[in-house]
Amino acid sequence: MGVLENIIIIAYLALVGYLGFVGYKQTKNTEDYLIAGRDTHPFIMALSYGATFISTAAIVGFGGVAAWLGNSLLWLTFFNIFVGIFVAFVFLGNPTRKMGYRLNAHTFPEFLGKRFDSKFIQMFGAIIILLFMPLYATAVLIGGTHFIALYFSVDYHMALLVFSIIITAYVIAGGLKGVMLTDALQGSIMFIAMIILLFVTFDSLGGISEAFSKLDSVWTTTVIEPLSSVSIKDLKPGSPDFMMKLSTLWGFEGWNKMPIFLSNGWLFVITTIVFGVGIGVLAQPQLIVRFMTVSSKRELNRAVLIGGVFILSMTGIVFIVGSLTNAWYYEFNEGRNALQSAGSIGKVIPHFINTAMPKWFSFIFLFALISAAMSTLSSQFHTMGTAVGRDLIEQLSKKDMNSMLITRIGIIIMILISVSLAYMFDKQPAIIARSTAIFFALCASIFLPSFIGGLFWKRVTTTGAISSMLIGFVVSSFWLLFVHFKEAKALGFCKALFGTHSLIGGKIAFIDALIIALPLSTLVLIVVSLLSKPSSNEHLKVCYED
Amino acid sequence: MESFDIGVSAAFWLTIASALLCIYYGAVNWNKGAEEKVDKNIEQWAQEEDKIDEEL
Numbered sequence: 001m002g003v004l005e006n007i008i009i010i011a012y013l014a015l016v017g018y019l020g021f022v023g024y025k026q027t028k029n030t031e032d033y034l035i036a037g038r039d040t041h042p043f044i045m046a047l048s049y050g051a052t053f054i055s056t057a058a059i060v061g062f063g064g065v066a067a068w069l070g071n072s073l074l075w076l077t078f079f080n081i082f083v084g085i086f087v088a089f090v091f092l093g094n095p096t097r098k099m100g101y102r103l104n105a106h107t108f109p110e111f112l113g114k115r116f117d118s119k120f121i122q123m124f125g126a127i128i129i130l131l132f133m134p135l136y137a138t139a140v141l142i143g144g145t146h147f148i149a150l151y152f153s154v155d156y157h158m159a160l161l162v163f164s165i166i167i168t169a170y171v172i173a174g175g176l177k178g179v180m181l182t183d184a185l186q187g188s189i190m191f192i193a194m195i196i197l198l199f200v201t202f203d204s205l206g207g208i209s210e211a212f213s214k215l216d217s218v219w220t221t222t223v224i225e226p227l228s229s230v231s232i233k234d235l236k237p238g239s240p241d242f243m244m245k246l247s248t249l250w251g252f253e254g255w256n257k258m259p260i261f262l263s264n265g266w267l268f269v270i271t272t273i274v275f276g277v278g279i280g281v282l283a284q285p286q287l288i289v290r291f292m293t294v295s296s297k298r299e300l301n302r303a304v305l306i307g308g309v310f311i312l313s314m315t316g317i318v319f320i321v322g323s324l325t326n327a328w329y330y331e332f333n334e335g336r337n338a339l340q341s342a343g344s345i346g347k348v349i350p351h352f353i354n355t356a357m358p359k360w361f362s363f364i365f366l367f368a369l370i371s372a373a374m375s376t377l378s379s380q381f382h383t384m385g386t387a388v389g390r391d392l393i394e395q396l397s398k399k400d401m402n403s404m405l406i407t408r409i410g411i412i413i414m415i416l417i418s419v420s421l422a423y424m425f426d427k428q429p430a431i432i433a434r435s436t437a438i439f440f441a442l443c444a445s446i447f448l449p450s451f452i453g454g455l456f457w458k459r460v461t462t463t464g465a466i467s468s469m470l471i472g473f474v475v476s477s478f479w480l481l482f483v484h485f486k487e488a489k490a491l492g493f494c495k496a497l498f499g500t501h502s503l504i505g506g507k508i509a510f511i512d513a514l515i516i517a518l519p520l521s522t523l524v525l526i527v528v529s530l531l532s533k534p535s536s537n538e539h540l541k542v543c544y545e546d
Numbered sequence: 547m548e549s550f551d552i553g554v555s556a557a558f559w560l561t562i563a564s565a566l567l568c569i570y571y572g573a574v575n576w577n578k579g580a581e582e583k584v585d586k587n588i589e590q591w592a593q594e595e596d597k598i599d600e601e602l
Contacts, residue, residue, distance in 0.1 A: 071550065074557035082564040090571065094579070213549045258553030297579025305572020312565040 005363060012367065016170060016374075019181040023174025030403040033175030034106035034386055035292050040180060042299040046306035047187035048180040049290050051375035053084065053281060054190065054314045056143040057436055059372055062315065064345035065273070066322025067338035068243055070215070070255030072269050073322075077315045079278025085307040088282055093291040093300040095455045099543055100292035106403070107383075108285035109391040111292070112447070115454040116462040117539055119395050124469060125447065126391035129285055129384060132442055134414060135435035137380040138421040144373025145422065147350070151366050157423060164419045171378045171385075171415075172408050176293065179378045186371030191310060193361075193368035194317045200357060201321045205328060214327035215255040222330065222337040223248065240339035255323045267510035272437065272486070276512045280440030283448040286383040318349070325352045332356070381418070385411030434490045437512075438480055445472035445517035449525040457529075458540050464529030472521030479513035487513070 027033050040048075066073045096111070105111035109129065113122025141160070149159040170178045205211035223244045232249060235242040251263025259265030281287065294300060325338040325348055333341045333355075342351035353365045388410030394401050449468045453460040480487040482494045482503045489501040502509040550558060 071554045072557070074554060074561055078557055078560040078564055081561060081568060086564060086568055086571070209547060212547060216549050254551075256549045256554055257551040298575075298577065299579075301575035301579050302572055304568050305576075308565050308568020308572070312561065316561055316565075 008363070008367075013166065015185060016166065016182050019185060020170025020174040020178040023170070023176075023178025023181050026177050027175045027404075031106065032177060033404045033407060034390065035100075035289060036176040036180055038101065038293060039295045040177075040290075040293040040299070042294065042302035043306055044180050044184040045290055045294050045299060046303035047310060048183035048375070048379075049287055049303070050307055050310040050314065051183045051187035051190060051372065052286055052290075052379040053080075053284075053376075054311075054372055055140045055376035055436075056147070056369050056373040057139060058315065059190075059318050059369060060143065060349045061346060062273075063318040063322035063349040064342075064347070066319040067325050067342075067348040068345050069247060069252060069259075069265070069269065070257070071212075071319065071323045072252075072258045073273060073319045074316070075270065075274045076278055077312070077319055079274055080281070080311045080315050081308050083278050084281040085304060085311055088287075089291075089300050089304045089307060092282065092288075092452070092455065093303075094297045096288060096291040097294060097297075097300070098546070099455065102542060102544075102546070105292065107386045107390050108288045108447075109387060111288070112450060112454065112465070113391075115543055116450070116460075116465045117535065118462045118466065121450075121462070121465060121469070122391050123395055124466075125285070126387035128442065128446060128473070129387040130392075130414070132435070132439045133380055133384050133387075134418050134421060136439040137377060137384070137414075137418040138425065139435045140373050140376050140380070141418055141422040142425065144370060144377070147366060147369050147373075150350075160419065160422055164415065164422075167374055167377050167381065168412070168415050171381045172411055175404070175407075176289075176382055179382050180290075180293065182378060183375040186375040187310060189364075189371045190368045190375075191313050193364050194313045196361060196364065197321055197353075197357070198313075198317045200361065201324055201328065204356060205324060205331070211324050211327055212256060214330070215323060218326050218330040218337060219254040221335065222326075222340065238344070240337075240343065243339055243345065244337070255326060262507070264507060264510045267507060271510070271512040271515045272484075276437060276440055276444075276514050279448075279518070280444040280514060283443040283446075283451060284440070285387075285443070285447070286379045288451070289383065321352075322348065325349075325356075328352070328356055381411050381415050384414035384418075385409075388413060434487050438487055441476050441480060441513040441517070442473070444514045445476040445521050447472075448518060449522040453525050453529070454543075458544065459529055459534060460525060461529045461532040461535060463532040464525050464527075467528040468521045468525035471524045472517050475520050476513040476517035479516050483509055484511070484513055485509040 026037070031037055062073065062076075099105075099115065100111050103111065103114040105114050109122045109125030112125055113119060141164070145156060145160045145163055148154070148163055149156045152159070170182055174181070202208055202211055205214065227241060227245045227248065230241075230245065232242065232245045235245055247265065250265030250268065251260035252265045253260070259269060291300070294303070329336050329338050329341040329352075338348045338352070339345065342348040353362050357365070385407045389406035389408075390403055393406050393410070394403065446469050449472070450460070450465040453468075454465065481491055482488055485502055488494045488509075494503060495501055547555065547558060
């Protein structure tokens, strides 16, 4: 490693430390620590929202999936921007901000608990976060640590220790102000790296149209011609050719084409990837809380512009580049496609960066990946800490407690749990690899109907909200444990109990849990609310009127 | 982009259109919505005044 690289690393760490310190200095009370004082700048809010949403897995994992399955993943980018930014900020952001202020809510579970005047809802929300977010955080932690260990040639456990200490320091000290300020810095680094990545990729492939048109011939030469007469049973499971053959059996016909309508591949892309992540984002506690960090609708309006451009430059670019790696490898690596060249889905993006990009860019990209991991992790740790402190311990305790102190203790506990899991499972068992999808499906099914219903429909009752959350939890858990082909296989309960990976085989096993559980929990919310006693006018007045 | 089929083409152009929509919405409403801002200091001051009045 050269002197310049060392200087840049030290400068980066110093800047992160400085922003954490600024957060610490600006944190005077609980409101500052939990929701950044409700006066965050729109640029910081938008970048923090985007950088929290986009983790290393979104760049490396989904970029690799795009190299495997192609540009059909652009539907997810459309959902990320239209649903995750436009709908979220324009339609949900301001009502959440205003209601959160009226109810003096500092966390997402507290928001729901106060809207429905139920301690049970607040604690249930916290328990869901505490049960499932540590696995999601562990996945991000393992991903980020592997990159650091690989690039700097250091031991995984040592890298994990240093990485965790840095994040712990600024999350504990700076609270949400520190988290959001560092998120903004990290988001800016990610933005710059992705723009460079796009330009260099198009440039190396002779322009935009040329680059995309090459994908068709690469598909024919590296997938159709060599694999059409080969049985998948003759291929080594998990090998590049096995994965490409599998994609053709699932209904994929090229990197520039959608899979055949209602084929297994279509159901996987549309229900699991596009709807699972694209709609699931609306119910993420660590993102929703950001709507309560700004002081007016004006900040949210400005954040729409910044957030839209940011997300386009993240998933939009990584999916396009992921697909185009096939054309690049074909041209510069003896006629092979991306998976054949890199070895597996998860290795495509790092391999491509190291092989196709200039050395200086590899270094910048490493920072982008570390930034993506740190921004997601810091927000997860903060959310888990508030769930422990504010939503559980404070609710269970009869005495008045110092929220800031309890949250800090909560953050330390949750960091210790997540780091211990990452320490034990550096090889990432299947359950952790699927934890992001599990968390998104659960959050959407459990929280989304009550969250949106609570914002816009006065007739939603506490009983309706509790019933909807419980049904969402039970149905999505059942689907994840016993039906969906990816999670049911990874979790292993179905195999242990019934000797099969999925109780319902065929195409149904490819439908994401959210598609089944979300409509059911919505229906239960409506029916039970209409059948139960409405909330009192006094309570509704507090929720809806300034 | 000519090599995209209709499904991928739709996704690509909808992505671009939604990003432009975000830019347009953000630019047009850049200075709107500030009137909803709640001045916390004034509100807190008003609450304290009410409390003092009640006590008196």
